[in-house]
Amino acid sequence: MDENYYSLKKVASMFGGPELKEEITGLEESGDIASQEKYRSGALYRKGFKGSDLSKIGSKVGYFKKFDRPVSLCVFTTKGGVLKSTLALNLARVAALHGLKTCVVGLDIQGDVTTALGFDDGIEDSEDLNYILEKLNRTKGLSDIFNNTVRLNDAIVPTDNENLFLIPETPELVALNDSLSNINRREFWLKEKVVDPLKEYFDLVIMDCSPNWNKLTTNALVACDALVSPLECKINNFRNFKVFSKFLLEFKNEMKIDFESIFVPTRYSLNRKLSLDILEWYRSSVPGCISGAVRESVSGEEATALNKSLMEHCPGKAPAIELMGVLSEIHRRVETLIDNETAGPHGEWQQKPQASAQHQENNSWR
Numbered sequence: 001m002d003e004n005y006y007s008l009k010k011v012a013s014m015f016g017g018p019e020l021k022e023e024i025t026g027l028e029e030s031g032d033i034a035s036q037e038k039y040r041s042g043a044l045y046r047k048g049f050k051g052s053d054l055s056k057i058g059s060k061v062g063y064f065k066k067f068d069r070p071v072s073l074c075v076f077t078t079k080g081g082v083l084k085s086t087l088a089l090n091l092a093r094v095a096a097l098h099g100l101k102t103c104v105v106g107l108d109i110q111g112d113v114t115t116a117l118g119f120d121d122g123i124e125d126s127e128d129l130n131y132i133l134e135k136l137n138r139t140k141g142l143s144d145i146f147n148n149t150v151r152l153n154d155a156i157v158p159t160d161n162e163n164l165f166l167i168p169e170t171p172e173l174v175a176l177n178d179s180l181s182n183i184n185r186r187e188f189w190l191k192e193k194v195v196d197p198l199k200e201y202f203d204l205v206i207m208d209c210s211p212n213w214n215k216l217t218t219n220a221l222v223a224c225d226a227l228v229s230p231l232e233c234k235i236n237n238f239r240n241f242k243v244f245s246k247f248l249l250e251f252k253n254e255m256k257i258d259f260e261s262i263f264v265p266t267r268y269s270l271n272r273k274l275s276l277d278i279l280e281w282y283r284s285s286v287p288g289c290i291s292g293a294v295r296e297s298v299s300g301e302e303a304t305a306l307n308k309s310l311m312e313h314c315p316g317k318a319p320a321i322e323l324m325g326v327l328s329e330i331h332r333r334v335e336t337l338i339d340n341e342t343a344g345p346h347g348e349w350q351q352k353p354q355a356s357a358q359h360q361e362n363n364s365w366r
C-alpha cells in the first residue's frame with residue numbers, strides 16, 4: 001500500500017460523498033479507525049489518513065460491502081477499447097479499498113490489466129536487460145498452472161494494495177488458449193482449476209478478457225457469477241452489440257449455464273447528441289443495462305495511466321462520482337443475484353450458501 005496521505009474531504013468523497021465526513025470523524029474519535037496523521041506537503045504540514053488505513057475506513061462507511069459469498073465477475077465484450085480493462089481495474093481497486101480480498105485474473109495477451117496493476121513497473125523503469133529477463137522468467141501465469149509447473153498459490157502476485165492480488169498475463173496465454181481446445185471439459189478448466197479454488201480465499205475474483213471470443217473467454221464466462229459488459233456509446237458498438245447478444249444467448253443455451261449480464265454504457269460524450277441518443281437507447285432497450293454510465297474523460301485516461309481508480313485519482317470530481325454510481329449499481333445487482341439464490345424454486349426461503357470453512361478462516365492471502 002502506498003504511503004500517501006488522504007485528507008478527510010478526499011476520503012469522504014472516495015467512499016460516498018462529503019456527507020460521510022461526520023461519520024468518519026466519529027469513527028476516528030471512538031478509535032474504530034486510525035487517527036489522521038500530520039504529514040509534510042511542500043512547505044506546509046497537513047493532516048490526513050494514511051493510504052494503508054483506507055480499506056478499514058471503506059469497509060465501515062463505503063458503498064461496496066463484502067458480499068454474502070465469494071463472487072466472480074467476468075469483464076468482456078467483443079469490441080476493443082471500450083473500457084473493459086478500465087472497468088476491471090476500477091472494480092478491483094475499489095473493492096480492495098473497501099476491504100474485499102480481491103484477485104484479478106488477466107486473460108488478455110495485451111496484458112493491460114497486468115500493467116495497470118503496476119506489475120510491469122520495475123520492467124518499464126529498468127534499463128538492465130538481465131533484470132528484465134530475470135523478472136520475466138520468474139513470472140508465472142495461467143499457462144504454468146495448466147502445465148502443472150506451478151501451483152495456483154505461486155502464480156498469485158501482490159499489488160500496492162494489501163487486499164489486491166493478481167494472476168499476471170504472460171505471453172504463454174496464446175499457447176494456453178490452444179491447449180484448452182484439446183482437453184475434455186475444455187470450457188470448465190478455468191472454473192474448476194482456478195476460479196473456484198480462488199473463491200476459497202478471495203471475496204471477489206475479476207477476470208479481464210480480451211475482445212476476442214476465444215477459449216480463454218468462454219472459460220471465463222463459464223466461471224463467472226456475472227458478466228460485466230461495456231456498451232460503448234458509439235455507432236460501431238451499437239451494431240456490434242446485436243451480434244454479441246445473440247452469441248451470448250447461444251453460448252448460454254449450448255453450455256446450459258446462466259449468468260447475470262450487467263451492461264455498462266461507456267465512453268459517452270456529454271456534447272454529442274448521437275452519443276447521448278445511443279446512451280438513452282441502451283438504457284431503455286437493453287435488458288440488464290444499468291442506469292449509470294462512464295463518460296469519456298481525460299481524468300479517466302489519466303487514472304488508468306497512473307494505475308489508480310478514478311476514485312483515488314480525483315475523488316469528488318464528476319467522472320469519479322459518476323463511476324462510483326456505476327460501481328454501486330453493479331454491486332447492487334450482484335447482491336440481488338445472491339439474494340435470489342437463497343429463495344427456493346417456489347419462493348421458500350433456504351439457508352444462504354455459506355462461505356466454506358477455509359474461506360472463513362483464511363481470509364487473508366498468505
Ligand SMILES: Nc1ncnc2c1ncn2[C@@H]1O[C@H](COP(=O)(O)OP(=O)(O)OP(=O)(O)O)[C@@H](O)[C@H]1O
Nearest residue numbers: 080081082083084085086211295296297300301304
Ligand atoms: N473515461 C475514459 N475516457 C476515455 N478514455 C479512457 C477512460 N478511461 C480509460 N480510458 C482509456 O481508454 C483506453 C482503452 O481503455 P481499456 O484498455 O480499458 O479498453 P479495453 O476495452 O480493455 O480495450 P481492449 O479491447 O484493447 O482490451 C485506455 O488507454 C484507457 O486508459
Ligand SMILES: [Mg+2]
Nearest residue numbers: 084085108112
Ligand atoms: Mg482490455
